[in-house]
Amino acid sequence: IGENAIIPRQPAETLSSKYGDCKDQAVLFINLLGKFNIKSYPAYIPTYDQGTPDSDIPALNYYNHMIVFIPQQDGVENGFFADTTSAGTPLYNLPYQIQGVQSLVIKNSGGYETIKTPIISHTANVMSDSYTMNVDVIGRGTLKYKQLITGSFSEFYRSQNALKTKQEIISEVYNNNKRGFPLLKESDLSINGLDKNSGDITIEYKTDAKALTEVFFDGKQIININTESLKDWINLPANPKYTFRKNFAYTYKKEMDIILPEGYRITDQNVSNVKKDNQYNGSQQPDSFVS
Numbered sequence: 001i002g003e004n005a006i007i008p009r010q011p012a013e014t015l016s017s018k019y020g021d022c023k024d025q026a027v028l029f030i031n032l033l034g035k036f037n038i039k040s041y042p043a044y045i046p047t048y049d050q051g052t053p054d055s056d057i058p059a060l061n062y063y064n065h066m067i068v069f070i071p072q073q074d075g076v077e078n079g080f081f082a083d084t085t086s087a088g089t090p091l092y093n094l095p096y097q098i099q100g101v102q103s104l105v106i107k108n109s110g111g112y113e114t115i116k117t118p119i120i121s122h123t124a125n126v127m128s129d130s131y132t133m134n135v136d137v138i139g140r141g142t143l144k145y146k147q148l149i150t151g152s153f154s155e156f157y158r159s160q161n162a163l164k165t166k167q168e169i170i171s172e173v174y175n176n177n178k179r180g181f182p183l184l185k186e187s188d189l190s191i192n193g194l195d196k197n198s199g200d201i202t203i204e205y206k207t208d209a210k211a212l213t214e215v216f217f218d219g220k221q222i223i224n225i226n227t228e229s230l231k232d233w234i235n236l237p238a239n240p241k242y243t244f245r246k247n248f249a250y251t252y253k254k255e256m257d258i259i260l261p262e263g264y265r266i267t268d269q270n271v272s273n274v275k276k277d278n279q280y281n282g283s284q285q286p287d288s289f290v291s
Contacts, residue, residue, distance in 0.1 A: 022085045041071070126253065132256075154200060
């Protein structure tokens with residue numbers, strides 16, 4: 001509203017009021033970097049839903065956001081962009097809405113340069129689930145779970161849970177996981193990293209579990225894990241509130257380690273048509289199992 005809808009506030013005003021939109025915060029950050037003799041410039045950005053600017057028709061209404069560009073210089077090996085309005089985005093990363101878009105960088109001389117924002121590597125935006133199962137001779141055992149959330153995924157997670165307490169988040173994760181592991185206790189869960197504005201988040205628990213495998217009369221154990229059964233093990237909402245686009249690269253990884261008692265071995269024998277009492281049950285497709 002008023003001239004500040006177009007003209008940034010003075011850095012001192014933004015700092016004292018602790019309030020400012022994207023351009024106010026960008027100008028403040030540029031001013032602070034200047035105190036340490038670090039060159040930086042304001043960069044106009046069109047978020048991906050804004051469309052692509054036409055370089056033949058100059059107009060500021062292509063752009064609906066401002067971030068900061070720090071060029072290569074002494075102490076800065078490679079130039080990079082920083083979005084000062086995204087508290088949850090790690091340094092050298094960018095919110096997915098502004099990755100791979102054409103920016104307009106304004107130089108101190110009054111000139112400008114168009115620079116495309118990077119598409120951050122999928123190795124920086126990772127969500128991984130790791131399960132370690134220790135199974136005894138009757139198919140019971142313990143399960144350790146760890147979820148690692150990094151990069152833009154950690155930004156999504158913080159945003160999605162911004163209005164919740166840590167205990168509310170733990171309760172939600174517990175409710176999503178107890179379907180697959182009924183012996184899980186809420187007190188077994190821990191979440192680390194949410195007390196920080198950015199950085200990795202880890203969710204961990206350890207629980208006793210029944211029937212991790214299917215045990216046969218002669219001691220064989222079949223590991224009954226397939227795509228259908230895994231759906232109950234994923235502790236994400238059924239309808240996630242994020243959408244992904246072609247310029248957002250990420251990695252989702254699921255790992256399972258199943259540790260059986262000494263003496264067990266993997267076998268290629270087809271026991272898919274054998275019941276637990278060793279009676280045959282017609283011809284079926286083989287499944288994965290150990291004996």
